[in-house]
Amino acid sequence: MAIILDHVSYVYEKGTSMEIAALKDINLVIPDGQFIGLIGHTGSGKSTLVQHLNGLMNPTSGHIYYNGEDIGDSGFNKKKLRSDVGLVFQYPEHQLFEIDVFSDVCFGPKNMGFTEKEVQLRAYEALKQVGLEDEYFYQSPFDLSGGQKRRVAIAGVLAMKPEVLILDEPTAGLDPKGRDEILDQIAKLREETGITVVLVSHSMEDVAKYVDRIIVMNQGSIMYDDEPRNVFRHYKELEEVGLAAPQVTYIMQAFREKGYLVNADVITIEEARDEILRVLKR
Numbered sequence: 010m011a012i013i014l015d016h017v018s019y020v021y022e023k024g025t026s027m028e029i030a031a032l033k034d035i036n037l038v039i040p041d042g043q044f045i046g047l048i049g050h051t052g053s054g055k056s057t058l059v060q061h062l063n064g065l066m067n068p069t070s071g072h073i074y075y076n077g078e079d080i081g082d083s084g085f086n087k088k089k090l091r092s093d094v095g096l097v098f099q100y101p102e103h104q105l106f107e108i109d110v111f112s113d114v115c116f117g118p119k120n121m122g123f124t125e126k127e128v129q130l131r132a133y134e135a136l137k138q139v140g141l142e143d144e145y146f147y148q149s150p151f152d153l154s155g156g157q158k159r160r161v162a163i164a165g166v167l168a169m170k171p172e173v174l175i176l177d178e179p180t181a182g183l184d185p186k187g188r189d190e191i192l193d194q195i196a197k198l199r200e201e202t203g204i205t206v207v208l209v210s211h212s213m214e215d216v217a218k219y220v221d222r223i224i225v226m227n228q229g230s231i232m233y234d235d236e237p238r239n240v241f242r243h244y245k246e247l248e249e250v251g252l253a254a255p256q257v258t259y260i261m262q263a264f265r266e267k268g269y270l271v272n273a274d275v276i277t278i279e280e281a282r283d284e285i286l287r288v289l290k291r
């Protein structure tokens with residue numbers, strides 16, 4: 010069970026003089042339960058790619074398979090795909106429109122045709138999963154903070170019980186505290202439910218400690234696809250395309266340049282501290 014992209018390409022404005030090749034021959038396997046960071050600078054093709062994963066966009070060429078079925082086949086149930094592969098857009102709070110938080114989260118499951126009781130159960134569960142306290146449930150979404158609104162929008166997708174959750178820049182515009190809270194909550198959700206998560210970001214720093222795998226996109230192609238540590242070893246190449254490895258990578262490299270034999274493959278500041286102390290104690 011997985012999402013498979015087989016030689017997927019996408020061209021905007023195809024057939025005109027304005028053609029933009031946004032995806033170039035993408036081959037990917039996204040297995041169940043993985044936590045993936047999709048990283049790339051502005052315009053590298055991240056949003057275009059994730060919209061292909063739930064069938065909102067169709068490849069110009071190539072195939073996408075969901076659990077073994079080609080989603081481009083005429084008989085394929087795209088409506089079900091959109092609830093199985095939940096996509097939270099950038100700035101999702103702009104799409105909150107109901108009178109209160111609870112009604113907003115009910116919208117998706119209601120649309121799927123569940124009974125009133127099931128709809129409410131799903132909405133309640135989803136709001137709990139994103140860590141929103143009960144006191145906010147009957148407030149207008151517009152009265153909440155940026156981070157809280159974002160949680161409500163994520164809950165709206167979770168209430169459809171997706172198998173795969175895709176979040177396009179979920180921390181955009183949030184302050185550092187709001188950013189950490191959202192990412193911690195997503196990591197907790199993933200741990201508790203085993204759901205597949207694809208988290209789009211332009212910052213390695215933000216996602217480094219959470220994800221199992223990082224896919225780096227550059228100009229519509231996949232540049233790296235590996236465990237975070239292995240990707241960060243290419244920090245010089247990443248810099249050349251306007252990306253940066255986490256700051257700890259640079260600290261460890263500076264130690265190495267000074268002749269200290271530290272292992273530079275660290276992800277968190279805690280790992281870096283332990284590694285530096287280990288070498289200095291020798």
Ligand SMILES: Nc1ncnc2c1ncn2[C@@H]1O[C@H](COP(=O)(O)OP(=O)(O)OP(=O)(O)O)[C@@H](O)[C@H]1O
Nearest residue numbers: 021022029031049050051052053054055056057058
């Ligand atoms: N609707 C569109 N029409 C024409 N070109 C587009 C359209 N949407 C995106 N593009 C172009 O396709 C390329 C990939 O854009 P995309 O939005 O997928 O990148 P991204 O990595 O998600 O960027 P960002 O981080 O800014 O969201 C860019 O060159 C962009 O200008």
